[in-house]
Amino acid sequence: MTLDLTTAGESHGPALVAIITGLPAGLTVDRAAVEDDLRRRREGYGRSPRQKLEQDEVEVLAGLRHGDTLGTPLAFVIRNRDHANWAWGMSPWPPEGEPSGKGTAAVTLPRPGHADLAGTLKFGHADARNALERASARQTAAHVAAGAVAKALLREIGISVAGRVLEIGGETDDDGWRRATEAAKADRETLGGVVDVTADGVPAGLGSYAEKRDRLDARLAAALMGIQAVKGVEIGDGFDLARRRGSGAHDEIEADLRRSTNRAGGIEGGITNGEPVVVRAAMKPLPTLMRPLRSVDLESGEAGEALVERSDVQAVEALAVVAEAAVAWELARAAREKFGGDALEDFVGAHRAYVERIRWPRES
Numbered sequence: 001m002t003l004d005l006t007t008a009g010e011s012h013g014p015a016l017v018a019i020i021t022g023l024p025a026g027l028t029v030d031r032a033a034v035e036d037d038l039r040r041r042r043e044g045y046g047r048s049p050r051q052k053l054e055q056d057e058v059e060v061l062a063g064l065r066h067g068d069t070l071g072t073p074l075a076f077v078i079r080n081r082d083h084a085n086w087a088w089g090m091s092p093w094p095p096e097g098e099p100s101g102k103g104t105a106a107v108t109l110p111r112p113g114h115a116d117l118a119g120t121l122k123f124g125h126a127d128a129r130n131a132l133e134r135a136s137a138r139q140t141a142a143h144v145a146a147g148a149v150a151k152a153l154l155r156e157i158g159i160s161v162a163g164r165v166l167e168i169g170g171e172t173d174d175d176g177w178r179r180a181t182e183a184a185k186a187d188r189e190t191l192g193g194v195v196d197v198t199a200d201g202v203p204a205g206l207g208s209y210a211e212k213r214d215r216l217d218a219r220l221a222a223a224l225m226g227i228q229a230v231k232g233v234e235i236g237d238g239f240d241l242a243r244r245r246g247s248g249a250h251d252e253i254e255a256d257l258r259r260s261t262n263r264a265g266g267i268e269g270g271i272t273n274g275e276p277v278v279v280r281a282a283m284k285p286l287p288t289l290m291r292p293l294r295s296v297d298l299e300s301g302e303a304g305e306a307l308v309e310r311s312d313v314q315a316v317e318a319l320a321v322v323a324e325a326a327v328a329w330e331l332a333r334a335a336r337e338k339f340g341g342d343a344l345e346d347f348v349g350a351h352r353a354y355v356e357r358i359r360w361p362r363e364s
């Protein structure tokens with residue numbers, strides 16, 4: 001039994017669509033909780049005006065009845081309100097009438113740091129828009145909605161997941177974040193930052209060392225690195241562990257099998273060890289600069305300046321929400337693999353029996 005997610009949708013196309021398979025029947029999905037996470041993703045200083053336009057209403061098409069999962073594929077759509085401004089430019093079918101609105105001219109000046117050049121070369125596009133529309137982080141709205149469902153499932157077995165911002169533009173507090181973002185905006189620059197995600201209530205035993213693809217640390221790293229603009233991932237103390245001696249790097253085991261430190265970030269040997277799972281992700285500065293970098297016009301071959309279009313100054317707060325969803329999704333997948341079950345009560349019952357088996361100290 002595994003949980004899977006497939007999404008589709010261009011940033012300024014008609015909609016994002018998603019299909020989730022592998023959910024048990026009988027899980028209550030709270031609509032307000034899903035919409036709340038989508039709202040959190042849109043918020044934060046330094047985000048573009050588009051975020052005010054989008055309402056991210058989740059229209060469920062299958063797999064849910066009266067708010068409860070049916071154990072069948074869960075399908076949903078999130079419409080792009082902004083598509084109205086791109087109706088000709090992003091029309092799925094050959095557009096009718098005179099070109100109007102946005103996206104009518106081909107993008108031929110790829111942005112350094114975005115998928116424009118690599119995607120255009122790879123797929124043989126004449127218009128870099130054909131690459132950048134899907135590469136865009138708009139698709140993370142679908143991932144956040146799926147993450148909210150994953151969190152609902154995890155809550156049934158006592159696991160909670162929370163992401164937060166640690167740094168924006170090198171600053172470590174709220175005031176600094178606001179100032180750095182405003183200064184970057186004034187300079188027509190962009191910023192990156194660092195987030196962390198903590199999962200509490202995770203039992204020992206999710207993931208495996210059997211093969212490298214089974215390792216939960218590897219899976220979480222892939223889940224986080226799969227998010228646009230994430231260029232670094234750490235599990236627990238990560239890179240800093242490399243600078244310490246062994247005695248300062250590992251977490252001693254107490255009589256109750258708990259640890260007084262959690263430098264490993266709750267994972268040893270690719271398996272959760274019963275401590276909170278803690279991961280960090282680093283986001284590079286966003287590639288769309290209002291003061292564009294040097295580029296080359298792929299049509300004329302002339303030197304030029306990269307594409308400028310409506311864009312965030314930084315999206316680190318949004319990343320915290322997207323990373324939270326990614327970690328929740330991966331933990332929910334690992335939990336489905338371990339506890340299975342067609343009905344929610346099978347899943348919850350298998351978890352309860354397992355936690356009972358590993359209880360410490362053992363009853364004699």
Ligand SMILES: Cc1cc2nc3c(=O)[nH]c(=O)nc-3n(C[C@H](O)[C@H](O)[C@H](O)COP(=O)(O)O)c2cc1C
Nearest residue numbers: 114115135136137228229286287288311312315318
């Ligand atoms: C939540 C979020 C919002 C983003 N917003 C923007 C944006 O407004 N402008 C931009 O140029 N890049 C933005 N990005 C980053 C690009 O999508 C990303 O850099 C691009 O797809 C290239 O992928 P790569 O950076 O992983 O190589 C955002 C990323 C995330 C996670």
